Amino acid sequence: MIDERVDKSKRQFLTTALTVVGAVGSGYLAVPFLSQMQPSVKAMAAGAPVEVDISKIEEGQLIRVAWRGKPVWVLQRSPEVLKTLTTLDGELRDPQSMESSQPELSKNPARSLKPEIFVAVGLCTHLGCSPTFRPEVAPRDLGENWKGGFFCPCHGSWFDLAGRVYKGVPAPTNLEVPPYRYVNDTQIIIGEAEGKIA
Numbered sequence: 001m002i003d004e005r006v007d008k009s010k011r012q013f014l015t016t017a018l019t020v021v022g023a024v025g026s027g028y029l030a031v032p033f034l035s036q037m038q039p040s041v042k043a044m045a046a047g048a049p050v051e052v053d054i055s056k057i058e059e060g061q062l063i064r065v066a067w068r069g070k071p072v073w074v075l076q077r078s079p080e081v082l083k084t085l086t087t088l089d090g091e092l093r094d095p096q097s098m099e100s101s102q103p104e105l106s107k108n109p110a111r112s113l114k115p116e117i118f119v120a121v122g123l124c125t126h127l128g129c130s131p132t133f134r135p136e137v138a139p140r141d142l143g144e145n146w147k148g149g150f151f152c153p154c155h156g157s158w159f160d161l162a163g164r165v166y167k168g169v170p171a172p173t174n175l176e177v178p179p180y181r182y183v184n185d186t187q188i189i190i191g192e193a194e195g196k197i198a
Contacts (some may be wrong), residue, residue, distance in 0.1 A: 049191030051183070054117060062133045064122065067190045071122035071130055072178060074188070081161050082115050084147050091145070092164045093173075100125070100173035103193065111162040111177055119190065120163040121176040122150075129154035131175075135161070150175070 050067045057063055057076040065072050086109055089095040097106045105113050112118050122130050131150035138144045142151060142158075150159040158166040163175030179193040 049189045052188050052190060053186060054188060055186035057117075060135055062135075065190065067121075067178060072190055073118070073120050073122045073133070075118040075120075075133075075161065077110075077116050077118055077161060079116075081148065082110060085109055085160060085162050088147065088160050088164070091166055092160065093167045093169075095164055097164070097174050097177075100176075102174070102177050103179055105180075105194065106174075106177035109162070111164065111174070113180070113182060113194070117188070118162060119177060119180050119188070121178055123176070124152040124154065124157050124171055125165065125173045125175065126152065126155055126157050126169075126171040131157070131159060 050065055050072070052063075052065055052074055054074060054076070057074065059076050059078045060081075062073055062075045065074065094100065095109075097111060102111075105111075110118070111120075124131050129152050131152040134142065134146070134151045135148045136146075137148055138146055146158075147160065149161050150163065151157075152159075152171065155170045157169040157171035159171070159175055160166070163177065165171045165174050178190055180188050180190045181192050181194045182188050
């Protein structure tokens with residue numbers, strides 16, 4: 001006859017041991033999958049703020065930097081250009097930047113923290129082409145009403161030198177102004193808003 005008595009303490013020990021081994025094994029299996037969900041170092045660097053030295057930008061000059069895989073323009077505007085901006089409101093779709101979701105710093109006539117320095121994402125708000133910088137006034141191909149700005153060759157959208165879109169063109173909103181802040185008079189950080197500490 002077989003002894004049907006069960007040693008409950010051994011059964012409890014085996015159950016506990018198998019549970020612990022299973023939990024540890026699951027942890028070892030889960031770690032590689034969870035670590036794949038983390039962004040790569042390259043991806044984190046692509047989204048990181050970008051520091052730009054503006055000390056060498058001359059009046060009328062545009063420089064380009066990359067931020068989050070997008071071209072960002074930094075333009076040094078002259079006093080004459082700033083005066084022209086105030087004369088264009090009647091020709092623009094959204095002169096006060098109220099229609100698009102923009103940072104508060106772009107809700108002024110210059111659309112910038114300091115009027116002479118303009119910062120914008122260099123992608124047309126229509127289909128994402130990169131407009132060309134056309135600072136000349138009244139060129140033959142754009143006509144006598146052109147006061148300088150950005151022209152998108154893909155579908156013909158016009159933006160002034162504050163990135164504001166003209167009426168009657170395909171682009172629905174003004175150029176995007178990224179968050180940025182001044183570190184000092186010669187350095188800006190694109191990708192961080194005013195009040196944040198780097």
